[in-house]
Amino acid sequence: MNFFKKAFILSLICFLLLSLTIPHGVVAEPDNQELEAGEEVEENGLEELPFDVEASSALLIEVQTKEVFYAKDIDRPYPPASITKIMTLLLALEAIEEGKMDWDEIVTVSERAWEMQGSQMFLEIGQEVSVENLLKGISIVSANDACVAIAEHLYGSEEIFVQKMNEKASEIGLTNTRFQNTHGWPDPDHYMSARDIALLSAYTINTQPKILELESQREFTFNIDEPQYNRNPLLGRYPGADGLKTGWTNEAGYCLAGTAQQNNFRLISVVLNSPSNRARLSDTEALLDYGFKNYTFETVAEKNEIVGQADVPDGKNREVDLIAAEDMGVVVKNEGEENLEMEIVVNNLSAPLRQGDEAGEILALRDDEVLNRVPLLIKEDVERANIFVVTLRRVGDFFSGLAAGALNLFRDLLEE
Known part of the structure; x- marks a missing residue:
């Protein structure tokens, strides 16, 4: 015994x-069904839409959950043109946040930056310009010269800055993206997909909301008498629009990463390789209209x-x-x-x-x-708790479990 x-x-x-x-x-x-790198998304949206999209590639998502409302050829790489500058701005804003440079820090313009063609803020060789003005130039007038100036100031050369851009792309899950420069000048090995542009845009807005303050400004005057105007056709036209970046080259066609917020509900639209400026705008407005008219954002916690x-x-x-x-x-x-x-x-x-x-x-x-x-x-x-309390608690749990089991068994027997 x-x-x-x-x-x-x-x-x-x-x-x-x-x-x-x-x-x-x-x-x-x-399983998580939000938009992520590599996730299969049903083409042409989740339901039939009452409009056609002329752009070769298009996507509409919500910025927080990344829920997809429309998708067309979203993983094919396309030349992104100046949409590239979202990544350039992201790295610059992160550098400011990390204390690597300040808004009022002075940058000396190099010959290479001065030589840049395309859209520019007309920097001069040896000119001293604040970081804030350079970022305004990139955001508002899509200044290629300012992109090179910022890159060289932060990392000594545009090439090293581009390496950091590609590293960041990998870090945030952009699987169909490759950068060769900071501004989007045509290069056969420089590309992004609509999915990657939407993910980059959402990441930048969520982590560096200052970009919206920069991108929503309508004009910028620097080094010339006349102001230059923001090329984003949504600004001042579409309710709640405050970004994000346009792009155009012969190779890329007309592109636009657009965003607007209405009633605490923010959408991001992407259109790539549109046949005209008019089509770029009408596609974007149709996508945003569809999202805002049919959905809303509800805070649950x-x-x-x-x-x-x-x-x-x-x-x-x-x-x-x-x-x-x-x-x-x-x-x-x-x-x-x-x-x-x-x-x-x-x-x-x-x-x-x-x-x-x-x-x-x-x-x-x-x-x-x-x-x-x-x-x-x-x-x-x-x-x-001390071991004595924990042991007593375990003993109590054990016998409580036995008692509950016995009670359930007894109840089952009575019900038979």
Whole structure:
């Protein structure tokens, strides 16, 4: 009898120790269906549209979730012309953010920058120009000379800057992009796809919103008496339009990465190789009209909002509040959304935990399709409980589980 008692106690202790190390189950993730590099997207949109797009390639997405509303030949590489400058501006704005240069820093113009043809802000050799004016020149009048000046100032040569552009493209998942220069001058090995342009545009707007302040300015005067005007045909014409970049060369045709925001709902449109300036504009307006008339953006969780709780088996506090790391929204149809669900996926948590530690994520789903996801953070510190408390807690959980199982079994027997 003593043998069986000892065996039972030993088995119980082994079970408790093992339970301390076995991770708790995690809710399985549904597949993410937002626009990402390499994801297959149904051509010609998610439903038949009441208009034709003349551009060879076109795409319409929402900026936060990257949900796709229209897609046409979005992975074929095309010459992007001056749309290239979105990447040039991104690297420059990141350099300012990282303290590598300042807005009022002075740049000395080189002969190579002065020699640039095409659109320019008419820089002179040896001229001293502020970083702010150079970035305005790139954004507002698409200045090729300013692109070279910024590149040389940051990395010593345009070639090294271009290397950084390609590295950044790889980092953010642009799979059909290759840069040979900072401005988009024609080169057989310089190309982007509509998907990559949309992803780059969304990334830049989300991480460097200052670009919209630059790109939405209508005119710029520098080194000449007359102002030069922003070539973006959406500005001052389309409601909420504030970017992003036009492009044209004989090889590229007419291109436009456009963006507009209405009622906290921002769309990005891309058209490549349009046959005319008129077609570029009409295609873009038709795409944006379709998006704004049929969809809207709904906030489902705000930054720092408590959205759930999680169990901490070895914490002094058994439960901890979870908060959203950032605002979370989803795109919904204007006539209403019936199948929208929220789901919390929690990591295996073990004390000690610190405020701000990542604890999982919250998912917004429609019919098991992930529309958006946001990280969940620990709201407050959780210290580790001592081993005695944890052991008693495990024992209590074990016997509570046995009692619940027995009660369920008894209930099932009575119902038979």
